[in-house]
Amino acid sequence: MRILILGGTGFLGSTLLGKAEALANTVLGTSRKANEKLPNMVKLDVTDKETLERTIREFHPDVIVWSLLSMDEEDVLINTGLANLLNVIAKQTKLIFISTDGVFSEGNGGYEESDETKSIAEKTPLSIYINSKISGEKMVQEYHPNHIIIRTGPLYGKDLNQGIEHRTQRVMKQIAEKGCFYAATNMYRSFVHIDDLADAILELCTMDYKGILHVGPEQKESYFTFYQKRLRSLGYEENVIKQSMIDPEENPDLILDTSMNTERVRGLLKTEFRSVCSEEMKHV
Template identity: 50%
Template sequence: MEKVIKQLEPDVVIWSLMNGEKENVLIDIGLTNVLAAIQKDTKLIYISTDALFVDGIGDYIEADQKGSLPKDAPLSTYVNAKRRAESIIKRRHVNHVILRTSPLYGEDFNQNIEQRTQRILIQIKEKQYTEATQNLYKTFVHVHDLAKAILEISVKEYTGILHLGPMQNESYYTFYKKRLKQLGYDNSVIQPHFIKEGEIP
């Protein structure tokens, strides 16, 4: 990593890696090595997550308190590693922008759609229907909008934390209804599901 950084001498480094089950390894080894290799005036843009807010209240601002998840909770490795990464970056590299974003959707470089929607399509194929939560809300972010924001931020003087997403949130149910219609599928096969208070979706 140090050799590559020295060869490229980048003005900006964008960290967009994730690996849910091994996120802690990415942070403890990968991010630590990147921070050791880059110059102090190199801008680091780190893609983080709104999943850091574990209390479920919503409408968070950048200064709100982050939480952590117990080890046996789903996504605990991912969420807790992202939380630790933010703290490491703030402590070790002044010239940074931490972008917290909600679930992403859209096509990748090879025109493959996001795994979240792929799972829904598989469920529909297997059972002829699927369920999506109607009382859990997110601000879903199109990957192209995220890319444009990253490019814009890369040339700005700003440092600190930014929340990135649309102004309006929506439920997983309404999101998947729209998403399937966009992709040319019959969206009537999606049924609303309601989670109870305290239930983990």
Template identity: 30%
Template sequence: MKVLILGASGFLGGTIFSKIKNSGNEVLGTYSKNNKNRDYIKLDVFEISSLTALVTEYKPDVIIWTVMNHEREEEIAEKVMPALCDAVGSRRFIFVSTSVAYEKNMSESVEPFLRTAESYNHHYFNGKIKSEQVISKLPNYCIVRPGSIYGIDPFGEMDNRSLALKKHVDSGDIYIRANNIEFSIVDVNELADAIIELTTNDYVGILNVSEEKPVSHYAFNKALCRKYGWDDSCIVANEEKENIYYLDNSLRKRILKTRIGWL
């Protein structure tokens, strides 16, 4: 199996790349600015002719998209994704998306809503939603909507949430986290395993991938401290305007064998 990972220099992309390479399969990864691995090749996905030429010349069996660009995500959806999908054709295409709504137990059929210009990170969310619309016309696609990603990647690097917590642990500064805002989470290694399983799975459609149950921001940070052996006395609970957004994993549990566990 030949796999092309677009965005392999990212936290998730690099984890997928490492696992596939170690399994003995042929894999090619791309980076745009940050090259953490000499095996990656430089590619700006906005250079559309270079992107489509790579797909044509490398002839991968599977293409995995893990690119994230918070400012230009809508441009990706409108300019890059249609051309890429033409080049993809009938190949297996796995697209890492995001949560598309704010709702308890979001199923795969949840109605996405476009954010307004005043909304947090609206370009990113709207771009992912628009890309999903383009990709869903392909014959052999899987859109993965993951929970918030945490953990330690194969290069020993932690996710940004853990790093932010560690700064407070080290400094002793109070870290206020809401105990009434719940969200879905997933370990980067378990998410990577699930995506790799999907490369040989014939499921076509959207799939939520996160842990069984949601967790509050407060409980999540407490659990991270237990996991890494850190002093959790800096974490203080508060209540904010309730904002509940977590995933229903019923479909994932029926389709995938990959175990998605708790901290």
């Protein structure tokens, strides 16, 4: 199988690249910056339609995985880059579009695939990213029937280069500076281990499934319990994570609960989505 990974040097993309190679797939990753150390990586900016079309024509992928992320410039990535891809991709090519749990901005939790997404007000935190992902989902659904849209919560684990997620790195830095970190007990997510998501994507590459899938374990976690377990697995004492509570009236822009119902994917795939694990590299 020939798999093109758009965003092959990112946290998800690099993990997916390594796992796909291990399964003897023919894989090509893309990056805005050329990497001479990786022979299966090419320099590509998806906003450059001509180069994108040439790359796809020369590689001739069976599956394209959109694992690109640009946060503050997500609108450009979607409105130009994804639009370019949808214009040049062959009808028979499977497109796997990685989206986010943030599309459920009302924050009520337990969301199913059929639940309605809702954009958030401009100039609020993450509005460009979330609203662009919603637009991207709609574009994929309208213009490329052979697609899978994967919605995932926050990712954790180690990537291809054994680096842990930036989210936890920031917490570790604050603990080093201040001795502790405060995490909310009433903000919930479906946290997903990077290896499980990559395994699920590769399994879906071989399946005749189309539509939306929510990925992750059955159990949601608060940010407090996530960091408590995550930092414990990295060798920290449990008391470095302190409890806090978010007041929705004082913080109306914060989305409290984007946890997802993952029953469909857990019944569809052999991949098992672990709860926040306790077996990671030990903190030195």
